[in-house]
Amino acid sequence: MSLDQPDLELSPKVSDEIRKTTCYMCACRCGIDVHMKDGKVAYIEGNKDHPVNKGVLCAKGSAGIMQHNAPSRLRAPLKRVGPRGSGEFEEISWEEALTIATKTLAPVRKKAPEKLAFFTGRDQSQSFTSFWAQGFGTPNYAAHGGFCSVNMAAAGIYTMGGAFWEFGQPDWDHTKLFMLFGVAEDHDSNPIKMGIGKIKERGARMIGVNPIRTGYNAVADDWVGITPGTDGLFILAMVHCLMKAGKIDLEYLGRFTNASVLVNEDPKSEQFGLFLRDADGQPQVIDRNTGELAAWNGKGVEPDLSATHRHKGVTHRPVFHQMADRYMADSYSPEAVEDRCGIPAKRIRAIAADLARVAFDEAIELDRPWTDFRGKKHDKMVGRPVSFHAMRGISAHSNGFQTCRALHVLQILLGSVETPGGMRFKPPYPKPATAHPKPHGKVTPGAALDGPHLGYVQGPEDLLLSEDGSPTRIDKAYTWENPMSAHGLMHMVISNAHAGDPYKIDTLFMYMANMSWNSSMNTGGVMNMLTDTNEDGSYVIPNIIYSDAYSSEMVAYADLVLPDTTYLERHDCISLLDRPISEADGVADAIRWPVVEPDRDVRGFQSVLCELGARLNLPGFVNDDGSQKYKDYADYITNHIRRPGIGPLAGFRTGEDGLQGGRGASNESQIDNYIANGGFWVEHVPENAAYYKPFSMDYQSWAVKMGFFDAVQPYIFQLYVEPMRKFQLAAEGIGTRQPPEHLRKQVLETMDPLPIWYPPFEDAHVDPIEYPIHALTQRPMAMYHSWGTQNAWLRQIHGHNPLYVPTGIWESNGFKDGDWARVSSTHGSITVPVAHQASLNKDTVWTWNAIGKRKGAWALDESASEATKGFLLNHLIHELLPPKGDGMRWANSDPITGQAAWFDLRVKIEKTTAPAESKPIMPAIKSPVGKGPKDQAWKVGK
Amino acid sequence: MTTLPPPSAKKLGLVIDLDTCVGCHACVVSCKGWNTENYGAPLSDQNAYSGAASGTFLNRVHSYEVQPPILKDKPAAPAQLIHFPKSCLHCEDAPCVTVCPTGASYKRVEDGIVLVNEKDCIGCGLCAWACPYGARELDEKAGVMKKCTLCVDRIYNENLPEEDRQPACVRTCPSGARHFGDLGDETSDVSILVAERGGFDLMPEQGTKPTNKYLPPRPKDVEPEYDILAPYLEPIAEDGKGFVGWLDKALSALPGGAK
Amino acid sequence: MHPAPSVIFFTTFSGLGYGLLFWLGIGMPAPTGWVAFVFFAIAYIMAVGGLLASTFHLGRPERAIKAFSQWRSSWLSREGICAVATLLIMAIYGAGLVFFGAEWTILGWLGAIGALLTVFTTSMIYAQLKTVPRWKHWTTPTLFLLLSIGGGALFSGNVKIAIPLFVIAGALQAFAWFHGDGRFNASGTTMETATGLGHIGKVRAFEPPHTGTNYLMKEFIHVVGRRHATQLRIVALVLGFVIPVILLLLGAKHVLGLLAVVSHVAGILALRWLFFAQAEHVVGLYYGKR
């Protein structure tokens, strides 16, 4: 036989057309090229021009086609016909659905708008949904940030005007040493991977600090397998070493941080611990040029880091003195913390030394002149090429806020925030806490709320408390339990509403949050609360309206389901008013648009809110004549004006000489312009404004031009967060608003204006000897929470989840492959399969998050491994800590922000015979959409 | 045809960097997506929405834990975790080709890509038996053998922009752990990478002479040279007071410092 | 390897069928008329039945004809050609015996050689595979041939020959098992060579690429318990060789002969089950299994 080979078609037609939109298989929001054949979605790949992903796409993004086709998609509005939780529904028309919703909500608004709790999950339209809620007049609105990563966000905003992910990123192109704390995946999924790739290519070093060595931490050059909840100790020990060695950036600290601001040192003063301020209220420093007091931002002022000042008989010392006193103490030495952290002191020192070496010996300079806000011209940009990134591993603990603060302070001491090679903000960030709104909660029946719901408090006066001191909000955000709860506390809503504490509600309206399953702590308890009835048989939570796109576990608990479209079927806007897609070098926003029309009776949720808003006569949603103002979300995106010249989208606005980015009048063809541009808009930060953004006049004036804010607002980093001290002062008995007795101690001990560490709360409530093991979850890179399960491709990769157990525990229990274990916390117990992992902190077990599923959900067959072998760790976690005997409900949250403390969990583990299925076993819910086909082979082309 | 052609000068293949792969499975799914819609029958899934789901994939990512030897006088180095993507290695001495009874399996004369001509394949499975790497999967629905095509319908595809003429998995890999090129050309980027980083073959003893190469993970958890690092933390003061004294001195040394 | 019933059936019965054809081909015995018809019918039922069974595991059996094309390199292709050629030749030879009472000796011998070649080519499909160290050994073709002509001898009534062949086959099978048990380890293919990570340390599979299953795992990874295997080996030896030999020694007629056949066939089926089930493919290493 000859060597002839078949003739291959090497240039087959790839598609009829490419439609460019934005991925929503997760919150990273990459640009995608959707290849169409015969009007159907044939293949999805990354958009090479897109600022976020530059062509790459993760597993979820590539599997988007299976999400879009999933058999679990809801098909029409649903009205509950069986009992709550059964999954028995009838399909109804949109007219009927909207009528029911209007009839439920109109009386609430008229009488007591706070009786609507409107909470949204992984909502990417928060500036819109909050606008709707504000119009409705309820104070009870938030998205999922409170249980997600508010510690990180709030600590970042209060300290330096931004944290990681949505606010900032490492300077991937210049950094030489990159340290990653507590990240498995993060929202910045593709950029982090691209960044790690870049670092590796350049031969720069990466250190992973994580109890678990998988994913990013597996490729790190060094792995620090820290004991959960102790990062604050580790970080502050490094601060100790660096301060002791004087390896800190004094110039940077003096000029660009409040290290030089003078603090009242008199314990008897009502101002104790507060800043010395001038008549304009500006914090005071000593100017090194004159040796005199000056405002921090005075022209030409050179703040002195060291000079003290006596004023009216009270000594005022700069913040930096306090820091030296505190962090140089032996209690912060590596030797003092090594046992608790599980990291040898020698290793801590070595890492600190390496940070010092790279930051100062390998400093880089960019030849870019810039001018700071005091008018000083700098001819170079000096870089300290060490960078940090962190997420929920340090955030989702009850000491997370302080730990996140500690990390930011470490970065700042090294002079590596907003300098080349360090951590960089993404416009429209940085934005200090003072430039954010304060929270609002004043309710007027039949009218809008007095302002935006969420914001940044500056002291006790900003708390949302009613006359009698009770919480204004159902989730008790902005109360003494968690004064700086900048994102609300979605995880407390159902629990509080059920308990009627602080009050009962009428309607729970939720969007895109699987609250009866993976996004709740105490999953079983939440199901009971959602189905619990009063004596007369009515539900304790009277009405539940929910919008989902798929047949999730939560759908079964709604009375009315508003079916959303898939992400390829609707308009969306990823707005600068919200969480945009910007990168450090460019400001950017993006849209989604219907690359295909829905083939079911479903509607984009935002469009539904436009109509419902009009039916309810909400301000902003009706014209003067009472008619509906926005036909749909696309109309809103195009025509809504937030502030003069500012709308949801910043690109392609109408200016005097045609289209322009930033400010401008609305533009009827804006969405078409976006589509033509690949679904996004980006404008690059000018070179001389690309670093030092908070302090750089070059950046500040560009930011004003672009409309991020209306007047320049340079600021300095807050190593010392004065508002926290104000809460402490109140707890010490000063001022008119003081915490209730039972919370005084907590406020005093936790709200330290300089970073501290205290043990995670669970350790104090749970016997660490009986429950010696830390139990964690991690995001699998190829799955998005519960969404991934309905995806025929992804569920083959993660169809069930074992509990990974470190060698010591593995051996002492005599575990073998295929074994099962009973895992218990004080709150409950689960029986699950175990697997061995050697590269794991010796006191930690973990599993992949949200793989376990309820039988009957997601159009899966009841045999699905997600329900038979998969499990949720959430059954072991409670939203409240075990009672202390003081009759109080102590929340399992950070006492400063209310961040859910998922990772404080302690368990014990024992070997057990393999059950038929993982436990607890929940009864199946009835699927409102039937089941998926047995086999499939998807091809739309010939 | 089943006999192997003489080795081609051009040897197209992949180079996979085990130091960089974060195990995200992006390459797995983009491969599934592209090859479901293109080259031959779609890659099918069985029990797609029920228990024991399985389906055809041409590229899969394993992960391994490697425990460095525990030496007497040193603290044990921690175990390492390595993600390990694997698809067809386009072997030069491809046993999967010579066993094929129908001639469906063949190695391309011009570039060495190993392919299955699905029109001729009887689905006997023998080629999969012959492949040491598990690079071939019989598609249950189509009844024919499936394997990585090196995206032969992309890399030469004139309907794609030049920059997109690379395998789907390479184009999508977020961390840049996958490289595509001509390993027959010593001057190509991939060959240089292999030479510089010590790229290696899988199961060399099987004698398959894989074209694809793997780059080893860089050394990890290397004990730092404490002596060299120590001076960086030489104390300038022991407590807050001493620190303030040092600070005054240090500040006056800064530009514009002398008060 | 997955012990697929179709392949166990195929190798067992086509081996016996071609074994019988071999003896018929060399004229031992050389019956004519109805008796010949019965002998040939039995041989063809087994050989063709086996071949048909083997097509059950094809994804595309309707294209089986294409399998004859690659005789230059493929043992499977060669086997197909030998099998069909032998059947054709022996059909003519058999027709001579049945219908014409004629013994076309040369044709018979050609067919007999063809039968041996068929069995040999079948065995080489397995013996060629470097990926399955247990199979890649001279004992594989030798045993296939021995079992084929041994079983053929039994079916063809060549009892005196069958007995020693069974004894040799049993002994060789025992040796093959014993020796085969160590061949995977001796092959030099390990998780370390499979992953190339041996220079760092000891390699252990952590997470498989998917939690579900796949073709490779179903086809190549089949773990037989050690104790279970030993028991089955004994059963196979006893059924396949010991009992038939005893029965044959007791007198090979009628019931006893039939029992010997049944026992032998059952033994060979068990032995073939083990042949597949115990064969470990190197790909299992990637899954941390063998």
Ligand SMILES: Nc1nc2c(c(=O)[nH]1)N[C@H]1C(S)=C(S)[C@@H](COP(=O)(O)OP(=O)(O)OC[C@H]3O[C@@H](n4cnc5c(=O)[nH]c(N)nc54)[C@H](O)[C@@H]3O)O[C@H]1N2
């Ligand atoms: N044990 C443990 N539990 C955790 C965590 C943890 O680390 N450990 N993490 C917590 C964190 S940070 C988070 S953010 C939560 C996440 O938990 P959830 O917010 O509940 O996450 P998802 O599973 O993504 O569920 C969102 C819902 O949105 C629906 N959905 C998907 N696409 C659309 C759409 O286009 N439109 C509409 N209307 N709905 C859609 C999905 O079907 C699903 O029901 O989990 C929390 N739970």
Ligand SMILES: Nc1nc2c(c(=O)[nH]1)N[C@H]1C(S)=C(S)[C@@H](COP(=O)(O)OP(=O)(O)OC[C@H]3O[C@@H](n4cnc5c(=O)[nH]c(N)nc54)[C@H](O)[C@@H]3O)O[C@H]1N2
């Ligand atoms: N693929 C995918 N991407 C996602 C999501 C998803 O579900 N899938 N979810 C999105 C959402 S909502 C969020 S909030 C982000 C979260 O992204 P991540 O912050 O990466 O969240 P987790 O996966 O919960 O990872 C937490 C990490 O912290 C580690 N950790 C736990 N406790 C400690 C500790 O005390 N110290 C240290 N140093 N580490 C600790 C855990 O081992 C784990 O690696 O991911 C987003 N991106």
Ligand code: SF4
């Ligand atoms: S990271 Fe993946 S899932 Fe998330 S938006 Fe990007 S491509 Fe989509």
Ligand code: SF4
């Ligand atoms: S990897 Fe396997 S399938 Fe690919 S050429 Fe080599 S032997 Fe053949």
Ligand code: SF4
């Ligand atoms: S399965 Fe197809 S490609 Fe593989 S050996 Fe058989 S006929 Fe050839």
Ligand code: SF4
């Ligand atoms: S080269 Fe193409 S076919 Fe091969 S693994 Fe990559 S994407 Fe799949």
Ligand code: SF4
């Ligand atoms: S896409 Fe790249 S990083 Fe992700 S698993 Fe594949 S090779 Fe590894």
Ligand SMILES: [Mo]
């Ligand atoms: Mo989250």
